[in-house]
Amino acid sequence: xxxxxxxLLLTWVLxxxxxxxxxxxxxxxxxxxxxxxIVAAVMVGALVVQLVTMHRFPPxxxxxxxxxxSRDGENERRTPTDTAPVVGRRESGSAEPEPDSYETxxxxxxxxxxxxxxxxxxxxxxxxxxxxxxxxxxxxxTVAGILLFARERPRxxxxxxxxxxxxxxxxxxxxxxxxxxxxxxxx
Amino acid sequence: xxxxLLDGLTLLLQPISLLYLTIGMTLGxxxxxxxxxxxxxxxALLTPLIIGMDPAAGxxxxxxxxxxxxxxxxxxxxxxxxxxxxxxxxxTFDGYPMARRGQAGRALGVSAAASAFGGLFGVVxxxxxxxxxxxxxTYLRPPEVFALGVIGIMVMGVSNARTRTKGIVSGALGLMLxxxxxxxxxxxxxxxxxxxxxxxxxxxxxxxxxxxxxSEMLMLYTRGMPIAGAxxxxxxxxKGARVIDGVVDVVKNWKMVIQCGSLGAIAGTVPGLGGTVAxxxxxxxxxxxxxxxxxxxxxxxxxxxxxEAANNAKEGGSFVPTLSFGIPGTSxxxxxxxxxxxxxxxxxxxxxxxxxxxVFLIAWIIALSNILASGLGLAIAPALAKLATVRPQLLAxxxxxxxxxxxxxxxxxxxxxxxxLVFGFVGYVFKAMGYSNAGLILGFVLGPVVDQNLALSxxxxxxxxxxxxITGLLLLLVLFSALWAPVKNSPLRxxxxxxxxxxxxxxxxxxxxxxxxxTAGRRES
Numbered sequence: 005x006x007x008x009x010x011x012l013l014l015t016w017v018l019x020x021x022x023x024x025x026x027x028x029x030x031x032x033x034x035x036x037x038x039x040x041x042i043v044a045a046v047m048v049g050a051l052v053v054q055l056v057t058m059h060r061f062p063p064x065x066x067x068x069x070x071x072x073x074s075r076d077g078e079n080e081r082r083t084p085t086d087t088a089p090v091v092g093r094r095e096s097g098s099a100e101p102e103p104d105s106y107e108t109x110x111x112x113x114x115x116x117x118x119x120x121x122x123x124x125x126x127x128x129x130x131x132x133x134x135x136x137x138x139x140x141x142x143x144x145x146t147v148a149g150i151l152l153f154a155r156e157r158p159r160x161x162x163x164x165x166x167x168x169x170x171x172x173x174x175x176x177x178x179x180x181x182x183x184x185x186x187x188x189x190x191x
Numbered sequence: 192x193x194x195x196l197l198d199g200l201t202l203l204l205q206p207i208s209l210l211y212l213t214i215g216m217t218l219g220x221x222x223x224x225x226x227x228x229x230x231x232x233x234x235a236l237l238t239p240l241i242i243g244m245d246p247a248a249g250x251x252x253x254x255x256x257x258x259x260x261x262x263x264x265x266x267x268x269x270x271x272x273x274x275x276x277x278x279x280x281x282x283t284f285d286g287y288p289m290a291r292r293g294q295a296g297r298a299l300g301v302s303a304a305a306s307a308f309g310g311l312f313g314v315v316x317x318x319x320x321x322x323x324x325x326x327x328x329t330y331l332r333p334p335e336v337f338a339l340g341v342i343g344i345m346v347m348g349v350s351n352a353r354t355r356t357k358g359i360v361s362g363a364l365g366l367m368l369x370x371x372x373x374x375x376x377x378x379x380x381x382x383x384x385x386x387x388x389x390x391x392x393x394x395x396x397x398x399x400x401x402x403x404x405x406s407e408m409l410m411l412y413t414r415g416m417p418i419a420g421a422x423x424x425x426x427x428x429x430k431g432a433r434v435i436d437g438v439v440d441v442v443k444n445w446k447m448v449i450q451c452g453s454l455g456a457i458a459g460t461v462p463g464l465g466g467t468v469a470x471x472x473x474x475x476x477x478x479x480x481x482x483x484x485x486x487x488x489x490x491x492x493x494x495x496x497x498x499e500a501a502n503n504a505k506e507g508g509s510f511v512p513t514l515s516f517g518i519p520g521t522s523x524x525x526x527x528x529x530x531x532x533x534x535x536x537x538x539x540x541x542x543x544x545x546x547x548x549x550v551f552l553i554a555w556i557i558a559l560s561n562i563l564a565s566g567l568g569l570a571i572a573p574a575l576a577k578l579a580t581v582r583p584q585l586l587a588x589x590x591x592x593x594x595x596x597x598x599x600x601x602x603x604x605x606x607x608x609x610x611x612l613v614f615g616f617v618g619y620v621f622k623a624m625g626y627s628n629a630g631l632i633l634g635f636v637l638g639p640v641v642d643q644n645l646a647l648s649x650x651x652x653x654x655x656x657x658x659x660x661i662t663g664l665l666l667l668l669v670l671f672s673a674l675w676a677p678v679k680n681s682p683l684r685x686x687x688x689x690x691x692x693x694x695x696x697x698x699x700x701x702x703x704x705x706x707x708x709x710t711a712g713r714r715e716s
Binding site for chain 2: 029039044047051054057102108109119123124126128131134147156160171180
């Protein structure tokens, strides 16, 4: 999917949300949804303008642009022997910060895709783990897991997991007084 | 009044008060460094500790922490693009790009010095403004407050998103999300789908954590590069990138500190507006005054100076309605009222009349904590700046974990963890496509202000409220800023301009592109 199609899809999703939201708010009695409906109407108007603009004035395609894979793909190719620090150093060769754009954040190279799904998996497992085994155990296990997955050195993994466990303990037990083991499966 | 000023200072200079001030400040810096635990959470967490304390020591402890937490949040905003509070999002606009260019030390220096000077300026304003503000606030009715809220969102739309339309969409989405939950006027559940957790809304902390902390860490890990890339490894020792260079920036631009400090202090005196409008307004003002406005958002030190000065000056201003009327200037001030009640003081005219020494004690605490916290921050800033070079494999997972825990701490609901996670991905996509996460959060923060004041305006004045002089002027300003650029770049105007070109290019014997080439050629020759 190229940038234009993704942009159109996102605009239609937002438009659909705004329409459903506005209609539902409008149905609430006693003017409870009056202000939200007005705001939804403003958003619908802005999105329609955006759609019209995108249809009437499509962006010019430059050579090598579609797909966004022409970026530093060669530099990002990772050899089996590379450790995470080596790849990090190689990729940070440029002093110029990379811009936040479709090219750099959505149209990902295979290596970046792998990283994205790794951190996404970590975040989801962290969120799911909290109700099951509690904050402290979840923090220690998930941080250790992702550091192992990133092929960090064993002592870094142990230190990272210990730090995460201590931080979670301090926040959850020290600050708000929860039991350290309070999940559904333990505690 | 002079006696009250001296009595307040004497109360603060007692050794026990200074000790508690130092402890509070240290705690404030540490808590501020944790994403999501802003001033409000600091006050909430520390309130139980002051019960039974001597009033001067208790106030020194808790307000010292409150004064320092802001700079702690600025550090995370600059180094990790993770503001301590939603309103500090504006510090990330230029602070984070500076860190990514290897100027983290300089950005922290600007932030510390601007916070100190801005905070002092706010206290001076507090000293001077109490009698004046009492008169001014009475002119602001719901229509004016509503219009000011809309202006706040428009400022964001203009300054942060890739296009104006995307800025408006982001702000509107933030407003819409803020309306989820119980309607404050009728008590009707809106868009809750029967979920009790949604009655209190989505939660500002969870939204902030998701849109700023989680999304930023997703980006950082995906890129695989440290926040500062290769540049920051040696940058803190290079001229132009050191902490002292940031301080020099602030001293050189003392006029901007005073101007943005004034803006912050004035915004702080208007209940319900507070820091958000102050910081975004100051940022917009600095950008407007700059000779190089295009450099804003890419690492201009003025983009850090302006909001930081305004934010700390705002604290002094927000004490004016809090102490004068018992009306909280900001959400943090609502807790300050509770704290004063715990310590045996009732904020309002009676307090001004009978406990002027405590009023000035509060002003002195805010002044001293701003200076000392900035000094302490400056001392540790070079060490903290090195955090920008830590590899994302080590940094991102831990910070995502802390952000998710922080979102839980605020509401004690696991639902908030889910909200933070979902909005982490929303923020990621929005950032990639040029929408404004800051606009979204600003709309979310200002949503209740806009909702209540628009509903009240319609109820009291009907739709004619837009014709009130101040409201009409402010809304015209909003319309102008929204419509001017599209009109300026409309197809009709482009056609007129392109219609004029062939005449010139006829003389050059080529089309529009070669017109530019011809002009360049003439310049070269």
